Amino acid sequence: MVSQSALRRSKQVFLCEGPARSSNQVDQVSLPVSLDFSTVIQVLMQGILIGGLYGLVAIGMNVIFGVMGIINISHGDFIVLAAFVSFWLYSIFGINPLISLFPVAILMFLISVPVFQVLMKRATKISVDTALIVAFGISLILQNLMTQFWTGDTRLITLRFPDVAVQGFTLPARFLVGFVISLISSLSLYAVIKKTFIGKAIIAVSLDSRAAALVGIDTDRIRQLSFGIGLLMAGVAGALLSFVYPFVPTSGASYTFVAFVIVVLGGVGNPVGSMVGGLILGMVGSMSSLFGPGWSTFASFMLFIIVLLVKPEGLFQRFGA
Amino acid sequence: MILCFSVVFAVFPLLSLGDYLLRAVTLFLLYLIIAQSWNILGGYGGQISLGNSSFFGIGGYAAALLIVSRVSIWASILIGGLIAAALTFFMIPAFRLRASYFAILTLFLGAAMQALVTQLAVTTNTPVTVYLPMGMMSSISLYYWILAVTVLILVLVMILERSKIISALRAIKADEDSAESLGINAALYKTIGLFLMSLTTGIAGALYVVFIGFAEPSDIFAVEWGVYPLFMGIVGGIGTYVGPIIGAAIFAIALQWLVAFVGTFSLLSLAVLLVVIVLTMPNGIINIFAMFKAARDKSKR
Numbered sequence: 001m002v003s004q005s006a007l008r009r010s011k012q013v014f015l016c017e018g019p020a021r022s023s024n025q026v027d028q029v030s031l032p033v034s035l036d037f038s039t040v041i042q043v044l045m046q047g048i049l050i051g052g053l054y055g056l057v058a059i060g061m062n063v064i065f066g067v068m069g070i071i072n073i074s075h076g077d078f079i080v081l082a083a084f085v086s087f088w089l090y091s092i093f094g095i096n097p098l099i100s101l102f103p104v105a106i107l108m109f110l111i112s113v114p115v116f117q118v119l120m121k122r123a124t125k126i127s128v129d130t131a132l133i134v135a136f137g138i139s140l141i142l143q144n145l146m147t148q149f150w151t152g153d154t155r156l157i158t159l160r161f162p163d164v165a166v167q168g169f170t171l172p173a174r175f176l177v178g179f180v181i182s183l184i185s186s187l188s189l190y191a192v193i194k195k196t197f198i199g200k201a202i203i204a205v206s207l208d209s210r211a212a213a214l215v216g217i218d219t220d221r222i223r224q225l226s227f228g229i230g231l232l233m234a235g236v237a238g239a240l241l242s243f244v245y246p247f248v249p250t251s252g253a254s255y256t257f258v259a260f261v262i263v264v265l266g267g268v269g270n271p272v273g274s275m276v277g278g279l280i281l282g283m284v285g286s287m288s289s290l291f292g293p294g295w296s297t298f299a300s301f302m303l304f305i306i307v308l309l310v311k312p313e314g315l316f317q318r319f320g321a
Numbered sequence: 322m323i324l325c326f327s328v329v330f331a332v333f334p335l336l337s338l339g340d341y342l343l344r345a346v347t348l349f350l351l352y353l354i355i356a357q358s359w360n361i362l363g364g365y366g367g368q369i370s371l372g373n374s375s376f377f378g379i380g381g382y383a384a385a386l387l388i389v390s391r392v393s394i395w396a397s398i399l400i401g402g403l404i405a406a407a408l409t410f411f412m413i414p415a416f417r418l419r420a421s422y423f424a425i426l427t428l429f430l431g432a433a434m435q436a437l438v439t440q441l442a443v444t445t446n447t448p449v450t451v452y453l454p455m456g457m458m459s460s461i462s463l464y465y466w467i468l469a470v471t472v473l474i475l476v477l478v479m480i481l482e483r484s485k486i487i488s489a490l491r492a493i494k495a496d497e498d499s500a501e502s503l504g505i506n507a508a509l510y511k512t513i514g515l516f517l518m519s520l521t522t523g524i525a526g527a528l529y530v531v532f533i534g535f536a537e538p539s540d541i542f543a544v545e546w547g548v549y550p551l552f553m554g555i556v557g558g559i560g561t562y563v564g565p566i567i568g569a570a571i572f573a574i575a576l577q578w579l580v581a582f583v584g585t586f587s588l589l590s591l592a593v594l595l596v597v598i599v600l601t602m603p604n605g606i607i608n609i610f611a612m613f614k615a616a617r618d619k620s621k622r
Contacts, residue, residue, distance in 0.1 A: 070421070126600070129367065133599050140548065141592045
């Protein structure tokens with residue numbers, strides 16, 4: 001029958017799964033070869049590195065979902081947009097993506113303002129479904145615009161990093177850099193939310209927006225801010241991804257999927273959950289690639305189904321709850 | 322209502338206004354089918370499906386394969402629809418959750434199907450397009466057959482509207498938890514709704530394939546087919562009976578116009594239009610009068 005195996009295989013192209021697929025990785029495991037200890041550890045470590053990056057991808061969506069209650073279907077597309085901007089900054093001006101990370105993130109935050117004010121604010125006031133449709137519309141618009149202006153060619157920035165050798169394991173440097181920066185960004189976000197007054201306001205709105213309004217919090221501005229933070233995180237993720245994975249204008253969909261799975265897995269409204277969820281997904285993905293090329297996507301999909309069936313609220317509770 | 326609709330459309334080909342118009346109206350009927358199908362779950366039930374392209378595509382492709390294997394046309398179409406409906410079972414875990422989760426899952430299903438099919442073409446390195454034997458039936462008889470199916474589906478929805486199924490779906494849309502507390506098994510009715518939607522959309526896909534004479538995977542699984550019913554439903558009026566009909570009419574005309582004038586930007590324009598309309602007229606054109614009335618009532622106070 002068409003369905004079952006077809007769906008499994010479909011995810012192979014669909015998800016940007018980890019180790020088994022990228023091109024110039026000598027250390028990749030793509031066949032069910034010797035399952036000796038060092039290979040397993042190697043793959044596990046790679047999974048963790050990728051997982052960190054995935055966590056960053058998810059954190060933006062998590063914040064938006066937690067505060068505004070809507071799943072930003074266009075999240076992945078904003079990530080790809082940021083990746084493109086980084087790519088062009090590098091190709092035209094030679095700016096290293098690690099540096100362009102900052103302006104790109106700020107740019108995304110600035111973009112979030114009109115998007116929120118004009119579209120999302122109105123949409124959420126009408127209904128949740130409307131917001132969903134608007135997000136979908138934005139996703140389509142972004143994908144189309146990017147394809148029109150920048151063509152469907154695959155892009156990737158190749159930076160020369162030395163491959164780090166840690167105790168005899170080779171870790172692709174770009175994954176490591178991506179992981180470190182993701183970690184830093186997530187921890188910064190965590191610190192901001194936990195320590196600052198605005199962060200507490202965000203938590204308040206995420207828990208109960210009416211009560212927050214009653215105590216005098218300007219919920220509209222907090223929502224705008226959260227949306228901005230979400231997009232800012234997407235910007236950082238995009239800038240990182242511009243040199244970690246090749247991308248095309250339509251790659252957004254798979255990143256949205258990854259983000260969504262992680263948000264469900266980790267729990268809505270909890271940034272720690274996103275990181276942990278990302279790590280889990282990364283590890284599951286890379287470990288399952290040991291069995292063969294197509295298995296990582298299948299495993300991710302299965303993980304998702306299991307989470308939905310067993311604990312749809314996710315691993316962590318809403319922050320502050 | 323259906324009666325006059327059928328009469329109008331039955332008489333239409335006799336006017337022999339030319340082949341182009343005939344094909345255009347046939348397309349309109351097909352659009353109407355997918356709009357009304359989407360409406361069952363999306364409009365009445367509030368479970369917005371963004372990935373109907375998967376049902377459309379599978380129905381079409383399966384039917385094409387069957388027809389080529391010498392199964393009779395109508396059996397193929399029906400079986401195509403049933404195979405599409407079989408996808409329902411993948412959605413079952415989602416039905417315990419909110420509508421937003423369902424929407425995303427349908428989106429991913431649709432995208433996954435498209436990726437799968439493109440991947441198939443790449444790996445097998447053979448053209449996956451299935452060409453149907455030419456001249457299976459004339460344009461006019463095809464038109465009447467499609468009209469018959471359209472009417473059938475419209476009648477089906479009309480019956481459903483008065484039945485428990487759509488009432489339950491309406492309750493679920495209004496407030497799922499309250500509906501459940503009244504004893505309505507939300508998961509069951511959502512599954513029924515999905516089954517019907519996927520079945521009829523799959524049949525539409527099969528009819529489309531017969532209409533154009535071949536099944537090109539990158540065409541029938543394209544994300545557009547998931548967007549079209551959404552567009553028609555929202556523009557026409559979700560949750561109403563006549564809404565999708567109006568939506569389909571507007572869409573059919575708009576699409577022709579868009580393709581003629583903006584070509585590659587048509588999906589983009591549709592998306593922009595969709596966003597604009599959903600923000601200004603969330604309940605669709607049908608409810609414009611209700612909107613004006615509400616606005617007037619508000620200003621009177």
